[in-house]
Amino acid sequence: MRILLLGLTLSFCLSAAAQQPTAARQRELIRLVRQDCGSCHGMTLKGGLGSPLLPENLRDKPADSLVAVVLQGRPGTPMSAWKSILEENEAQWIIAELIKGFPQE
Amino acid sequence: MKKLFLLSLLLLTGCAQQTLRGTGDLGVVVERADGRLAIVDNSRRAILGSVEGLGDLSHASAVFARDGRYAYVFGRDGGITKVDLLARRIDRRVIQAGNSIGGAISQDGRIVVAQNYEPGGIKAFDAETLELLADIPSSYGNEGRRSKVVGLADLPGNKFAFALFDAGEIWIADLSDVRQPKLTKFRNIGNQPYDGLVTPDGRYYLAGLFGEDGVALLDLWRPELGVKRILAAYGRGEEKLPVFKMPHLRGWAVAGRRAYLPAVGRHEVLVVDTETWQEVARIPVKGQPVFVIARPDARQIWVNFAFPDNGWVQVIDTLDNKLLETLAPGKAVLHLEFTPKGEQVWISARDDNRVLIYDTQTLKPLAELPAASPSGIFFSSRAARIGF
Numbered sequence: 025m026r027i028l029l030l031g032l033t034l035s036f037c038l039s040a041a042a043q044q045p046t047a048a049r050q051r052e053l054i055r056l057v058r059q060d061c062g063s064c065h066g067m068t069l070k071g072g073l074g075s076p077l078l079p080e081n082l083r084d085k086p087a088d089s090l091v092a093v094v095l096q097g098r099p100g101t102p103m104s105a106w107k108s109i110l111e112e113n114e115a116q117w118i119i120a121e122l123i124k125g126f127p128q129e
Numbered sequence: 130m131k132k133l134f135l136l137s138l139l140l141l142t143g144c145a146q147q148t149l150r151g152t153g154d155l156g157v158v159v160e161r162a163d164g165r166l167a168i169v170d171n172s173r174r175a176i177l178g179s180v181e182g183l184g185d186l187s188h189a190s191a192v193f194a195r196d197g198r199y200a201y202v203f204g205r206d207g208g209i210t211k212v213d214l215l216a217r218r219i220d221r222r223v224i225q226a227g228n229s230i231g232g233a234i235s236q237d238g239r240i241v242v243a244q245n246y247e248p249g250g251i252k253a254f255d256a257e258t259l260e261l262l263a264d265i266p267s268s269y270g271n272e273g274r275r276s277k278v279v280g281l282a283d284l285p286g287n288k289f290a291f292a293l294f295d296a297g298e299i300w301i302a303d304l305s306d307v308r309q310p311k312l313t314k315f316r317n318i319g320n321q322p323y324d325g326l327v328t329p330d331g332r333y334y335l336a337g338l339f340g341e342d343g344v345a346l347l348d349l350w351r352p353e354l355g356v357k358r359i360l361a362a363y364g365r366g367e368e369k370l371p372v373f374k375m376p377h378l379r380g381w382a383v384a385g386r387r388a389y390l391p392a393v394g395r396h397e398v399l400v401v402d403t404e405t406w407q408e409v410a411r412i413p414v415k416g417q418p419v420f421v422i423a424r425p426d427a428r429q430i431w432v433n434f435a436f437p438d439n440g441w442v443q444v445i446d447t448l449d450n451k452l453l454e455t456l457a458p459g460k461a462v463l464h465l466e467f468t469p470k471g472e473q474v475w476i477s478a479r480d481d482n483r484v485l486i487y488d489t490q491t492l493k494p495l496a497e498l499p500a501a502s503p504s505g506i507f508f509s510s511r512a513a514r515i516g517f
Contacts, residue, residue, distance in 0.1 A: 059461070059479065059502075060436045063374050066205050067162065067187035071228060072246060073277065073294070073323075073375065097371065102321070102339055104371035109437065129162070 045114050053118055054127050056109075064102065069126060074103060079125050090119045152197040155214045156466070156508035158477065158484055159202070160501045161186040166202065167500055168217050171468045171475070171508060174486055174496045178217040184208040184224075190231040190379075190505055193512035194256060195238035200507065201256075203232040203243055211259060214509065223259045225252055231379075233283040233517055240304055242281060242289050249275035251291060253307055262307045269296035280325020280336050280378065282516045284349060292322035292336040292345075299325075299336055299347055299356060318345040318356045324378040327516040328388070328403065335359075337378050339393060346406060359406045360390075360399060369394030370417065374435035377420050379516075384427035384447045391418035391432075398432060400450055410450045415441045420464065424489055425471035429453065433462045433476075442476060444492060454492045458485040463503070469510035477503035 045053060058067055064074035075081065082090060094115040097105035106115070121127060155177075158167040164184050168177045183189070185206035192201050199220060202210045207226035210219055228247035234240070234256060241254045253263040267276040276293035284290055287305045292298070299318050303311040320340025327334050327349075336345040343361040348354055376391035383389075387409065388401045398421055400410040416438025422431050430445040439461050444453040459478025466475050473495065476485045479502050486496045511517045 055480075060373065062187055066185070066228070068185055068205075070185075070205075072188065072205065072230070073279075100340075102323070102372060102375065104373060106371070106373075108371065109373075 043113055045111075045117050049114070050117070053110075053114055054121075054129055057118060057122075057126060058129050069122070077122050077126070079123055082119075082123050087116070087119050087123065090122075091115045094118065150215070152214050152509050153469070154509075155197070156475075156506065157191055157200050157202070157212070157214070158475075158498075158500050158503050159186050159189045159191070159505040159507075161189060161504040162502040164204075165501070166200075166212060167498075167503075168212075168214055169475075169484075169498070169506075171473065174473075174498070176498055176500075180212050180217055180219060182219060183210045183212075183222075186504070188230060188504075191507040191511075192232055192234045192241070192517050193507070193509045194234070195512050197509040197512050200509070201232060201234065201241050203229055205229060207243075207245065209241065209243055209254065209259060221259045223254070225254070225261070230277075230279065231281060233281050233289060234512075235283055235287045235289075235304060236285055236515075237287055238512075240287065240307055242283075242302075242304070244278040244281035244291055246277040249277050249293075249295075251278055251281065251289065251302065253304055253310070263304065263310050265302055265310055265312065267293050267296070267300070269293060269298060279323055282325055282327040282334060282379075284327060284334070285331045285515065288349075290325065290327060290334040290347070290349070292318070292325050294321055294323065297322065297340075299334065299345060301349075301352065313352060315347065315356045319343060319358060323375050323393075326378040326382070328383050329515060331515040333403070335378065335388070335390075337376065337390065337393065339372075339375070342393075344390065344401075357406070359401065360408055363392070363399065363408060367395075370396075372417060372435065373437070374417070374419055374439075376418055376435075382421045382423055382430065384423040384430060387447070389421045389423065389430045389445070389447075391421050393417075398430070398445065412445055412450055412452070414443050414452070415455065422465055422467070423447075424474070425467055425469065429489060431465050431467075431474060433465060436461075439463075456487070456492065458487070458494070459483060464505045466506035466508055468508065475506045475508075477506055479503060 066072045069077040095107040154172040166180045184204045187205045200212045207229045210222040213220045226245035232243040250266040276295035280292040299315040301313040319338040322336035323339040325336040334347045390399045398412040416434030442456045446453045458476045460480035484498045
């Protein structure tokens with residue numbers, strides 16, 4: 025049990041310490057979020073067929089579960105799994121930026 | 130003095146000649162990130178000018194007044210902007226909802242209808258003044274919830290069909306007496322209808338389902354028969370691919386007696402016989418189709434794709450349902466629009482900031498025009514078509 029906990033803690037630390045995407049990749053991710061996520065969530069991220077993704081909509085939700093939604097999708101809704109497109113650290117970066125207020129292109 | 134007079138007379142005549150023109154070959158290109166429209170001429174393949182100040186144009190679409198002079202542009206911010214194609218300026222603009230997804234214009238050209246996500250429902254406006262004439266909330270169930278509305282299409286008889294994404298319903302609104310709309314509701318039509326279309330003859334309304342396999346079909350000539358499910362067995366037991374962009378059904382994909390439909394979550398175009406409504410073929414394509422559009426003469430079907438395959442466009446020959454050509458017009462192809470008789474197709478390549486114009490006989494590019502993040506392209510010939 026203790027080992028399991030230790031393992032969990034370790035993996036949490038590892039993922040928390042995951043590298044930030046490079047500046048060039050960040051620019052691609054900003055475009056991806058604004059343009060492609062924007063086709064359902066709106067380019068201003070105020071929502072559409074998909075939920076709004078503005079800071080006030082996300083702030084109270086645990087970042088980990090938001091990252092999981094990006095990577096795994098939300099069953100029963102059109103939100104699809106983006107894990108074939110995004111690495112975990114990229115999804116974490118996107119969520120962190122969305123919570124702060126997403127950068128413009 | 131006399132010379133000056135003659136000169137000014139000449140100038141004046143020049144101006145008058147410039148303003149006197151038709152609009153049958155005009156259209157708009159949405160420059161979505163800048164809230165701007167380019168006004169284009171599809172005979173000269175030219176940008177005539179631009180109109181600014183249209184607000185949030187993500188997922189914007191346009192319909193046209195029946196005289197072809199005005200475009201009504203529906204923006205994400207709930208704005209309807211009536212744009213004068215000749216004067217190249219905004220004639221009127223109203224914000225009518227918080228979050229909107231498109232619109233349609235009535236058979237008689239007098240009513241413009243917007244379909245809204247938030248607050249869910251449709252609203253009808255006077256096409257001339259944009260005065261609100263009717264407000265129809267998409268309430269469903271017993272708790273007063275309102276559904277997002279999708280798939281709005283104009284029908285003969287000043288009627289409109291639309292689907293309720295959250296409720297799984299199709300509604301027909303009869304606006305022949307617009308102050309007293311008559312609603313016919315079809316419930317349990319399937320899970321999460323995502324878009325709809327009416328066949329070119331105005332007879333059948335189809336709503337594509339996202340939450341389950343299949344398409345809901347309503348015979349508008351015999352609505353008492355109710356909504357039928359077609360293509361229900363399609364893809365049963367197969368794992369769907371992640372859908373990075375919703376397909377669109379608007380735009381006519383009916384060619385002769387066959388309808389061509391995007392498969393959801395699959396790299397296929399489905400072909401349905403419109404007499405029997407049975408599937409007759411599946412055409413493997415490059416990616417998940419977004420728009421599947423018939424050339425006006427119905428000999429070709431042009432298809433674009435969802436991210437990450439959105440750099441491709443494929444052309445299908447309807448004679449044998451085989452792929453004719455695979456094109457790479459540019460980065461992030463969002464939309465295609467045929468000229469009225471289909472000799473050219475205009476293609477928007479968002480991430481290349483340009484519009485490509487192809488000859489549909491040779492399948493070769495003819496010209497390109499600069500545009501900032503272009504998305505939808507809409508030509509005034511839509512004014513004369515049922516369903517828009």
